[in-house]
Structures are given as C-alpha cells and as structure tokens.
Amino acid sequence: MHLLTSLVLLCSAFSAAHAVTVYGQIPLAQTAVATATDSSAATQTTLAAYDRTELTPPALPSPNPGANAYTLSLEKSAASVQGLSIPHVGGGFWGFSIEMSVVSQVLGKNSTFLQVPFLNLLANIQERAGSVLIRIGGNTQEFATLVPTDSIANGHTFSKEDSGSNQTTKTPAVLYTQDMFYMAANISQMLNVKWFMGIPFNDSVNWRLEIAENAQAIIGDNLLGLQAANEPDFYEKFGRRTTYSPELYSGELESLISTMDADSLITNKAQLLAPSVSGQWTPESVWDTGFIDKFKDRMYAFTVEHYPRDNCAAQFATGGDIVDPQQIFGDYLSHTGPVSLVSPYTNSTNLATAAGKPFLMFETNTASCGGFKGISDSYGAALWATDYGLQMAFNNFTHAMLHVGGQNAFYNPFTAPPTNQSTFNEWTAGAVYYATIILAEAFGTSNQSRLIDLWGNSGSVYTPSYAIYDGDALSKVALFNYLDDQTGASDINVTITVPQGVPSSISVKYLDATTVSTKNNITWAGQTLGGQFEVDGRFKGDLSVQKISCDTTANACVVPVPAPGFALVFMDTTEPAVSFGTATQTFATTAHTKSHNTATADPAVLATSNGHSAENRAGELGSTSPGSASSSGARRAAVASGLAGIVAACAGALWVGTALVR
Numbered sequence: 001m002h003l004l005t006s007l008v009l010l011c012s013a014f015s016a017a018h019a020v021t022v023y024g025q026i027p028l029a030q031t032a033v034a035t036a037t038d039s040s041a042a043t044q045t046t047l048a049a050y051d052r053t054e055l056t057p058p059a060l061p062s063p064n065p066g067a068n069a070y071t072l073s074l075e076k077s078a079a080s081v082q083g084l085s086i087p088h089v090g091g092g093f094w095g096f097s098i099e100m101s102v103v104s105q106v107l108g109k110n111s112t113f114l115q116v117p118f119l120n121l122l123a124n125i126q127e128r129a130g131s132v133l134i135r136i137g138g139n140t141q142e143f144a145t146l147v148p149t150d151s152i153a154n155g156h157t158f159s160k161e162d163s164g165s166n167q168t169t170k171t172p173a174v175l176y177t178q179d180m181f182y183m184a185a186n187i188s189q190m191l192n193v194k195w196f197m198g199i200p201f202n203d204s205v206n207w208r209l210e211i212a213e214n215a216q217a218i219i220g221d222n223l224l225g226l227q228a229a230n231e232p233d234f235y236e237k238f239g240r241r242t243t244y245s246p247e248l249y250s251g252e253l254e255s256l257i258s259t260m261d262a263d264s265l266i267t268n269k270a271q272l273l274a275p276s277v278s279g280q281w282t283p284e285s286v287w288d289t290g291f292i293d294k295f296k297d298r299m300y301a302f303t304v305e306h307y308p309r310d311n312c313a314a315q316f317a318t319g320g321d322i323v324d325p326q327q328i329f330g331d332y333l334s335h336t337g338p339v340s341l342v343s344p345y346t347n348s349t350n351l352a353t354a355a356g357k358p359f360l361m362f363e364t365n366t367a368s369c370g371g372f373k374g375i376s377d378s379y380g381a382a383l384w385a386t387d388y389g390l391q392m393a394f395n396n397f398t399h400a401m402l403h404v405g406g407q408n409a410f411y412n413p414f415t416a417p418p419t420n421q422s423t424f425n426e427w428t429a430g431a432v433y434y435a436t437i438i439l440a441e442a443f444g445t446s447n448q449s450r451l452i453d454l455w456g457n458s459g460s461v462y463t464p465s466y467a468i469y470d471g472d473a474l475s476k477v478a479l480f481n482y483l484d485d486q487t488g489a490s491d492i493n494v495t496i497t498v499p500q501g502v503p504s505s506i507s508v509k510y511l512d513a514t515t516v517s518t519k520n521n522i523t524w525a526g527q528t529l530g531g532q533f534e535v536d537g538r539f540k541g542d543l544s545v546q547k548i549s550c551d552t553t554a555n556a557c558v559v560p561v562p563a564p565g566f567a568l569v570f571m572d573t574t575e576p577a578v579s580f581g582t583a584t585q586t587f588a589t590t591a592h593t594k595s596h597n598t599a600t601a602d603p604a605v606l607a608t609s610n611g612h613s614a615e616n617r618a619g620e621l622g623s624t625s626p627g628s629a630s631s632s633g634a635r636r637a638a639v640a641s642g643l644a645g646i647v648a649a650c651a652g653a654l655w656v657g658t659a660l661v662r
C-alpha cells in the first residue's frame, strides 16, 4: 500500500517538472564499462566491508555426533506441544540497528535524496513480514547533537566531529539536522518502517531531549521507541561516568523521566527502551533495583545488547589479544553458540513477558568492533544468524536488531559503495542479510507464529532443527546442516512424520552456497542479491522452490539437507510465502544518478500525503490493487533503462520500478 502511494508521489513529483531531479545522469552502458575498467575498485577492496578473505572450513567432527538420516516426529496441533515460544508479531524477527554515524551512507544524503537499494532491501522484508524495524543509534548517539538546518555544508543531514571520547570504538560525535527525522518519516511514507532512536546520555544533568521532541513530532506513530542509555554498563569503562552502577543508572532514568514529564514537546511519555546492558552488568543486577515494576509503565520494551565476541584489538588497536578468525570459525558453525548466547536471557525475556512488555536484543552481530575477517560475511555467518535469530525467538525475545556499521565493518548486512565510487558501483550485501529474509518468511504476518527448538538427530549441535506453528497448525520446519563436506558424505536426509498425517507434498526453500567460507553466490530459493558492488536490493535469478512428494502411507516426507545447508520446509505448499521472491514492488533503479541509484522526491509533494491513501489513490491509477497496478507497464519500466523508464512508468500511471515478478 505504501509502495503504491509512493508511486503516485514519485509520479506526481515527476510531472511537476522540477520535482524529480536526476543528478548527473550517466547512461547505464557507460557505468557497466566503468565497473569493468576502473582500477580504483580494486584498491577499495581493502576496506573491511569488501574484504575477500576466505577461511578454511573447520574439520569435520570425529566422531560425528549425528546421523546422516534422522526422523522428526511432529504434532500437527500446537495444542499438543509443550514449550512453544510466545507468539511472534510481524515486522520480521530481525530488524536493523544502524549506527548513527553511517546513516547518510545507508539511508541517503538527506530526506529528498534516499538510497534506492536500501529501500529495495527493506521492501523484501516488508513483503514477507508486513513491516520492518530500524533502530538509528549506537555508541554515536551519546554525543549526537542537533544543529540548525543548513549548518552542514552541501545540503547534508549529517557531519562528524571528534567527540573526545576515549571509548573502544573511537566514536565520532555526530552532528545532525532536523532533516534526519524527515528522512525517517519520508521512508515510512514509502514503506512500513517503524523506528527506534536514542536519547543522548553523556550528560545526565542537562538532558538533551531534542531527539525525543523531534522524533515524536515528525516521525509520529512510526516511531516505536526511544532508547534511554546505550550500554550503560560500559559508561565507567569508557570514562563517561567516574563511578556507575545499576542503582545510579536507575536514578538517572528517574531524572530523565521527570524531565520528560515536564517537557510539553514530548507527547508520548511511555516509549522508552532500557536498560540495554551488554554483558558488563547482568540483566538481573538491573532488575534487582526494582527496575521492571518501577519503569514498566514508561517502557515500550526492555532491551539488552550483546555480541558473542569482540574484534576491538585488531580493528582499533585497543590492546589485548588479537583473535585469529580461523581459530574461532568453528564456534559460529554449531548450535552450541546460539544456545549459549541466548540462555542467559531466558529469565529476563520471561520477566518482560510477565510484565506485558516486548524484550529486544537491541544491537548484535557476529562480533563487536566490526566483526571478523572471513567469518562475518561468510555463508557460515548466514547459517549462524538464522540459528541465532530462531534461538532468540524460541527463548521469547520479541525482536533482534542486526547492527550495520560503516565501510570498516566486516559484518554489515548491506553496505553502500564508498562515496567516490557511487557513480559506478552498486551496493554489497552481507551474508547475514539472508537470515533476516528467512526469519521474516518463517514467521510471516499472522502475529501467531510460535516455535520450538527440536534438538533432533540425537541433539547433534551440527544439525539443529526447529518447528514453527502458525496459530494451532504445524506450519514450517527449519533444518540446518553446519557441516562442510564437499564429498557429500555428510549430507543428511530428515524424515518429517506427523502422527495425524502428512500432506501429499511439501515445499522447501534452501539457503545455498558451496562452502561455509564463501561469500559468493549465496542463494535463497535459487535467487541471489548479487556479488560485491552488484546489489540493487532486488533478488536476481529464477525462484526455485523444491516440491517434495510425501509418502502418505508411511506418513513421511523426506527432506535432504546438503553439508553445508539450510532448508525451510513449508507444510502447506499453497502458503503465499512459498512464492515470495524479490519484493513485487521495488523502487526505481532506472533513476541512475551520479550518486548512484538515488531516489529523489519533492518534499512538498510528500508532505501533503498522509501515507495512508493508497487505496484512494489507486482509483486514480485505474486499478484497485498494487498487484494489478504493477503488471505490464511496470515490467516495461524494469527493462527500460535510464530516465525513459521513469517516464514510461509515470506516463502509464504505474509503479516506477521493477516488479520482476516471482
């Protein structure tokens, strides 16, 4: 719906002559040549986000604790299953946590200059989960300062200055203008994106609440929450407080709340997110201050942040041992990792549930300080992030936010090309992005998906398995094989049997790649986002879903899972998600600009829209559903190149973009 609205907006903007501006248009043919011949692309590959290191897959376990064939006997009805999770709401279990200092790289330069690949990447999740959750913040939020509009050169929304902080991640202070809120608001006009932002906590005497005031006023209902302190358990170590404790933090939160209460520009007083502790303090040490009862009426959700490891010594020369990624690769390729990461929080998730509040993993990824070379962007990391997400969901986390850092991070789910390459290179997707798609598909939009960790195959940590119920019905089964065995000898066959009867056939989508260490040619149901500098946010290639016939006499469906591999089994072959490929409606990538793939829209036009008028406006398009509106004309737009594509789409009053149908 929102997509359709924005079609109308972009098209009306276009017809208003000056409204859609295509900056420094370069023909697609020329850009292709530039990509092939420009040697600077090679020099840029040294940046972490483009690192090509491939590790050696870990040796196979000997003996292998699991068998090559095993059976999962599953109840058809959730009512017969003990230990299911809470129901999972839409939005995709995985959201994204975007470091404030990289917002302009990822979201776009300003509110009228948004990055199309980013919008397309979000559209893929929205199609599966109904909405997308994004947090803007991180260490950089603490010193972030709102500066007057136009005080930053060249129409930019963001700038940086030295924050003087001595913390591990060498955080620059972010200067931002009010336009940041319009960027978020304008994105939510096009896609159902819900936002989290953070209140700076560097000064707990003179609270700087502009971010809360502006976010509530400008983002409105699309703002879900405001974080009150980012990893306060690190404040003493980072020199932001001389002494600090859960009690002192709890006192500061009370002071923040009374300051917010007195601020008439803050209309929603019950949107906070806390305590976001990251391992220096246990969550229990915070709960023991009476935190939940004292603050629950002011909270959107309770939160923690955690990474399994850090790579600070290598990335920022902070001292301490530099970790050799090869030595720890295996830790990411077993169920033991996700289980041990999540189990310390089960008490907390259940306390939050009892208090009627969501519980979020507000920031996480493979390792803090940018992740590990060779691990964080490998297919193995995609398996890990899928298992980790499912494990959090099973343990009653409501959502988790996968962190997006800058060009010097290995772990990004997506990375914009360096600014000076943006005329000839596209984006780069990290393997972990595929995990966000898989979880969005696994839980769907019913708000009734519950799951259980099955511990099949005699509990082998190399072949985890989960069952997902939607409402009362067995809906999906998730099957992993973490082993990397090119001989095929470690491929497995999983027999799914249901005592109440199996369907005549099932559909299976695979997350495929040749080896756990590769970053290339990772496919989900046969489609890939593309390689380094090739991603425009749409899946490419033909959707390939395996239909497997079941033996209704023996009551068994046999699902092969290669080593390595992941399979999502749909018990109902007619479920719409089976046929989801790339989002049916995506954003114009034909608007090829000097700042590559940048959508521009007239703010005045967007401002007059309330974003909920898609149905009404559909009438003007001569169609009543986005699906039908995106048919022939939009397909024409997809194959047309350059400006002509936009004109064609708008002239036909159809979606500016692709609709490369699934």
Ligand SMILES: *[C@@H]1O[C@H](CO)[C@@H](O)[C@H](O)[C@H]1NC(C)=O
Pocket: 040, 043, 418, 420, 421
């Ligand atoms: C892009 O910027 C980097 C870092 O400043 C520089 O090393 C590189 O040469 C530049 N490339 C081009 C094509 O200008």
Ligand SMILES: *[C@@H]1O[C@H](CO)[C@@H](O)[C@H](O)[C@H]1NC(C)=O
Pocket: 068, 069, 491, 492, 493, 560
């Ligand atoms: C899996 O099943 C297929 C088809 O029946 C069979 O060819 C293959 O040998 C089986 N593999 C294992 C490991 O059981």
Ligand SMILES: *[C@@H]1O[C@H](CO)[C@@H](O)[C@H](O)[C@H]1NC(C)=O
Pocket: 142, 143, 144, 145, 163, 173, 202, 203
């Ligand atoms: C907090 O950060 C702001 C912006 O960087 C700065 O102006 C202010 O002095 C800081 N306050 C303290 C107590 O460090």
Ligand SMILES: *[C@@H]1O[C@H](CO)[C@@H](O)[C@H](O)[C@H]1NC(C)=O
Pocket: 109, 110, 111, 112, 113, 154, 155, 156, 179
């Ligand atoms: C966004 O950036 C573009 C290109 O530099 C500029 O023309 C436009 O005025 C900027 N928009 C805002 C709202 O600052």
Ligand SMILES: *[C@@H]1O[C@H](CO)[C@@H](O)[C@H](O)[C@H]1NC(C)=O
Pocket: 164, 165, 166, 238, 239
């Ligand atoms: C940061 O470190 C420098 C030198 O190590 C020191 O002089 C300064 O006081 C420290 N600043 C803070 C805020 O701790």
Ligand SMILES: *[C@@H]1O[C@H](CO)[C@@H](O)[C@H](O)[C@H]1NC(C)=O
Pocket: 283, 284, 285, 287, 288, 347, 348, 351
């Ligand atoms: C859960 O946390 C509460 C609050 O800190 C604590 O009192 C309780 O002992 C914890 N329970 C378990 C099983 O850890």
Ligand SMILES: *[C@@H]1O[C@H](CO)[C@@H](O)[C@H](O)[C@H]1NC(C)=O
Pocket: 083, 084, 085, 086, 346, 350, 353, 394, 395, 396
């Ligand atoms: C998750 O919550 C459900 C419902 O409250 C509960 O039955 C289940 O035991 C919880 N799961 C875990 C792992 O604690």
Ligand SMILES: *[C@@H]1O[C@H](CO)[C@@H](O)[C@H](O)[C@H]1NC(C)=O
Pocket: 089, 090, 445, 446, 447
């Ligand atoms: C699921 O929850 C979301 C968020 O609360 C809501 O917008 C949506 O309508 C719900 N969907 C269903 C099918 O109830």
Ligand SMILES: *[C@@H]1O[C@H](CO)[C@@H](O)[C@H](O)[C@H]1NC(C)=O
Pocket: 520, 521
């Ligand atoms: C990816 O797969 C395609 C098609 O199979 C192949 O041509 C290409 O070489 C592969 N790329 C890499 C980097 O392996």
Ligand SMILES: *[C@@H]1O[C@H](CO)[C@@H](O)[C@H](O)[C@H]1NC(C)=O
Pocket: 111, 112, 179, 182, 183, 185, 186, 189, 603, 604, 606, 607, 608, 609
């Ligand atoms: C989009 O951003 C512009 C600022 O550039 C603002 O004027 C406009 O109101 C925004 N639109 C919405 C719907 O927030």
